[in-house]
Amino acid sequence: MEKKNRGVLAVVSGFSGAGKGTIMKELLAQYPDQYALSVSATTREPRPGETDGQEYFFVSDERFREMIAQEELLEYAGYVNHYYGTPKAYVMEQLDAGKDVILEIEIQGALKIRKKFPDTLLLFISAPDAKTLQERLSGRGTEDEGTVAKRLSRACEESEGIEAYDYFVVNDELGKCVAQVHGIIQNEHARVARNLEKIAQIRAELKAFERR
Numbered sequence: 001m002e003k004k005n006r007g008v009l010a011v012v013s014g015f016s017g018a019g020k021g022t023i024m025k026e027l028l029a030q031y032p033d034q035y036a037l038s039v040s041a042t043t044r045e046p047r048p049g050e051t052d053g054q055e056y057f058f059v060s061d062e063r064f065r066e067m068i069a070q071e072e073l074l075e076y077a078g079y080v081n082h083y084y085g086t087p088k089a090y091v092m093e094q095l096d097a098g099k100d101v102i103l104e105i106e107i108q109g110a111l112k113i114r115k116k117f118p119d120t121l122l123l124f125i126s127a128p129d130a131k132t133l134q135e136r137l138s139g140r141g142t143e144d145e146g147t148v149a150k151r152l153s154r155a156c157e158e159s160e161g162i163e164a165y166d167y168f169v170v171n172d173e174l175g176k177c178v179a180q181v182h183g184i185i186q187n188e189h190a191r192v193a194r195n196l197e198k199i200a201q202i203r204a205e206l207k208a209f210e211r212r
């Protein structure tokens, strides 16, 4: 049987309200054996409908500081008054098991991960235009006006960093966007640098033919 390669580490970032969460849910529903979604720790309050351990591990400031001190996080960053971080153990286990691991994190975290793991794939997801973004954020009704304004201003800052990413995907139609993200991540498996063992093997096999 073919040996299972190490999984792809993919970071998905995007403006707040671009629909990343929905895309990730759909991707996992369609390909449950292929992907593992990292669940971050955050100090923000759960939104209605969010469950501890599912969307996030909702932790106190104190517990978050402890996670930093114990080196339990692969990266962490501040975002609109709160901290968010990626627990290390789960990501490493799932990559070793051959799963493609997705981190849905913001840009500072994305850059830290790329520095630690240079072969990380970085995808940026955008709404088709700024007006759609604002409508989605306000229409969500889960944040007050001040927070929506802060998130839009953060989106403006983040737009300056998109060139650091490998792919820019516009979420105008969910199904199309999910298929595109899946295709991008799966193509990574065919990269020459990820297949050096297999390449060496077929080369050795061919040489063996020649010696016959």
Ligand code: 5GP
Residues within 6 Å of the ligand: 013, 014, 015, 016, 040, 041, 044, 075, 076, 077, 079, 084, 085, 086, 087, 104, 105, 106, 107, 108, 109, 110
């Ligand atoms: P939200 O509060 O809307 O769930 O998330 C706010 C922002 O924090 C989003 O851009 C999200 O991608 C980012 N985020 C979520 N988890 C993490 C994490 O573990 N690390 C970093 N750096 N950003 C995160």
